[in-house]
Amino acid sequence: MEEGRVRPGPVYLTVLVIATCGLVYELVAGTLASYLLGDSVTQFSLVIGLYLTAMGLGSWLSKFLERGLARRFVDVEIAVALVGGFSAPLLFLAFDSPRWFQPVFFSVVVAIGALVGLEIPLMLRLLKRSVVFKDLVAQVLTFDYLGALAASVLFPLLFVPRLGLVRTSLVFGLLNAAVAFATIRLFRREIGPPGGLLARAAVVTLLLLFGVASADRLTDLAEEGQYADEVLLARSSPYQRIVVTKNRAGFQLFLNGHLQFSSVDEYRYHEALVHPAFGVVPGARRVAVLGGGDGLAVREILKHPGVESITLVDLDPAVTRLAREHPLFVALNRGSLLSPKVKVVNVDAMKWLEEGTDRFDLFFVDFPDPSNFAVGKLYTSRFYALLGRRLAPDGAFAVQSTSPLFARRSFWIIERTIRAAGFATRAYHATVPSFGEWGFVLAAAHPFGVPEALPPGLRYLSTETLASLFAFGPDMQRTDQPVNRLDNQVLVRTYEDEFRRFEP
Amino acid sequence: MNPSRRDAIAALVGWPALASLLSCRRGPERPRYGGEIVGGDLLRGHKLRTGELLARPPVRRERVGTAILGAGISGLSAAWTLARAGDTDFRLYELEDVPGGNARSGRNAVSRYPWGAHYVPVPVDRNPALEALLEEAGAVESRTPDGRPVWAEQVLCADPEERLFFRGLWWEGLYPRAGASGRDLAELARLEREMHRFASLRDARGRRAFAIPRRLSSDDAEWTALDRISMREWLSRNGFTGSRLVWFVEYGCRDDFGSSLDDTSAWAGIHYFASRLPGHATADEPFEEPAPFLTWPEGNGHLVDVLLRSARERIVTGTVVFDVVPRADSVEVRYLDAPRDEVVSVEARHAVVALPHFVAARVLAPWRKEPPPFVAEFQYAPWLVANLTLADRPRERGFPMAWDNVLYDSRGLGYVVATHQSGPSRGPTVLTYYLVFAGEEPRKAREKLLSATWDELSGAAIADLSRAHPDLPGLVTRADVYLWGHAMARPHPGFVWSPGRAAAQQPLGRVRFAHADASAFPLFEEAQDAGVRAAESILKENGTPFLALVALGSGL
């Protein structure tokens, strides 16, 4: 082999790797953007368009690099390792402030695109002394496309499910860093003493390794395993673990691992929770929502123009902030929490009921299922008695009451408890595919009929089918149940019992 | 941590707790939390010992209808009873700067919390005095058609009530069930059956064998004979030998009486279980639920506040009563007004001595002159109570935090959670930790306790609990401790039905005795009953009309 020549074989391997990496970063960015900004077709083509343009920019810029090509190439690899590798963690962090997400996002895409765009032209020029040009182009582009193929197959099948987005991008950053080291070795003649390059590559490698080690703080691998879909956001508030996942159909909110809604069919749940109660108190003006910080029940309530004020009481400011600020949530709840009619209070609902004196025409009680003693308190006769003190004399309230099918005893305990607190009740149920058969209890101080009227423009409820929700088939029929009290918490115990049957 | 502090902590709560403290709190020796030793003005109390006060002439004289000495539950109940009958010619004299005695409470930005007594069981039989007070306290929501109270849900101890830290995990309930064999459980069931039987026993006059207040119990020798043996003796005679069961019963004795199995009378040990069962078990329905507890964030301090409504302007705090002289138709009481350091003489038509018996023995002139034989029968164990304010809930494994949280192999009694009734299940809270020196010679234990520093005492409490909550030391923002040198008279064998103890309750002329000590049971119901009875007998003697809450004249 002549002086100055390199063996092209190992070099082609590096081409394969950098091509894979380049496409992976593009896929990571595209996926994240579609998660956050929704509407994945436009989003994806926008990302791809931008990325390709940036690559073009990089290729064009390559002509300004003249001397020390091998060193330049190593520097580009180190830069790709850094920017590409940290792209997903950076974007995840930017999620927290929707205002910054777009600028950060586009800068990252352009930077990666431009750097990746530099790679292949530089590589071609490095190899042109060693390989005949027509073979060179053929070989390099072949490996380039093979890498792209590898990326597009492995990304959805292997990397995202196994590693999650954050680790995927970090691991590919490490591959780019490995290419940098390999290049230093393969082109040692051209490069000469590699001191500075080695040091830079080593620093970036260490940073990436540190990133992998602390990725759990951003997204917990064990936790991601619990969810069927990509974890888009995971955050701990003082009150609960908030996780948002996303799949092709829509996104889901989990609190402490329990599904709160799926954007695909939440309208069924929230229409069912809200509108029947308005049939009992058609003139309702003052409305309160207890729990339900996602703003989806409020969205339905706002469909009743007679409502003058809505007070949303939810313990966790982290949830109501998501509902007010996160684009995905705002799109789904149509900015309901930003309405001037809405007041958000972040306190314990029981305390709020106990300490206030003003009254409301309608209450919507939308707490998580009674899976622990803390939530169980919010389903006790004491709670409903306190609620009764804040209810207008001819007001009414609706309570999400878990599934009358999976947790039949629990459901009827809730209904029994509300009656024990002195209210007339009517139980009803709706089908929400993400949850299954779901139940609610409607209650008022005086006996009332099955509601009939509904506002226009609903997707699930209709005046023809409304009455059927109030009928229960034999497998959901009322059973005789005890009252859930603070001093017995019989609901939590029963609920746990009933749901244990569904655990593997 | 320096060696002497380490030894002091080990002496208080034992070595295992210390090991856990050492393993989780390396680094700076000074704790990061503040706190102090609260209340229990020992100097004031100790003035009684020297007799120096007796020689001081009074600078003032006062006259009052009824002088109530001591503003614990018994004294306050006497005041409450007089005030209900419209008699406001009374005054309460209290040693401490705040009333309440063993039912005192405190508060900070996080919560109110108890310093001593923290619950009252729902009465299983009609108890008009207790029902009336609890009604004033907002604990009665309504009445059934036959007049029985319906208890307000929010003052019944919220579920979950109790849990036990055993083998590295928290478990629901106080009996160590984890890994219990079939034999263990059968033994537990046998004990429960036995207690149900005791609860259902009635004598020829229809009195329960084991009643609250104690004086309503049958005095049939068949059952009172149980007072002559210890609870340990009773357990072994009846074949209750399993270590789990023995632990469970001993815990009950330590928790309620501050005494070990050996120095608890079997009658008292059985009373602890049987008096709280409704006592209507039948062959078909052999098991009944024991009476639920009524509790508040500040414990029985809540009831102190209710009682205070009728007495607040008539309490003189910071007074050391040191002399009580019964006269033909009056009582002379002398006290030291501690803030002003002045001796005051009170001429009262009646006096209610609502002072612990060891104090009464020093202040009653006739008893000072010729100590009656029963004085020695009253034995007091010292207690330590620590209120730990936490920035957040500690980490833990197993069953979630309950109201009462007990550690199996600990000398302490565990802790109650002040925010359990009212508050959220996360975030800052106050844990009230109890440690009693059961089974130790009281005087030695008292010396050990009183010579320890705040640092050692708070360290001991935290070390003990750290075994169940390793991150506790880092969460404590404040640790205040209270020392009860003579917390309560314990029902040792022979004490409950001792003629001497009964004699100690006999009025001396116009001096009546009301402290819970004299009933042999350190319980709210006993203190209230004694206070109400003393006041009612005064009302009767004065010819003041009143609606009687207790039946006078029944046993002592």
Ligand SMILES: Cc1cc2nc3c(=O)[nH]c(=O)nc-3n(C[C@H](O)[C@H](O)[C@H](O)COP(=O)(O)OP(=O)(O)OC[C@H]3O[C@@H](n4cnc5c(N)ncnc54)[C@H](O)[C@@H]3O)c2cc1C
């Ligand atoms: C740590 C602890 C926990 C307890 N927990 C419970 C519980 O959960 N439930 C329950 O029912 N019972 C409990 N008890 C028992 C409690 O003692 C009784 O319930 C009741 O509070 C006793 O009231 P009392 O008035 O008889 O006595 P005390 O509370 O002892 O009242 C005596 C009063 O006399 C004052 N005094 C003393 N000497 C003088 C003097 N020389 N001059 C003037 N005043 C003086 C004292 O300061 C005190 O205020 C507990 C006791 C302790 C110590």
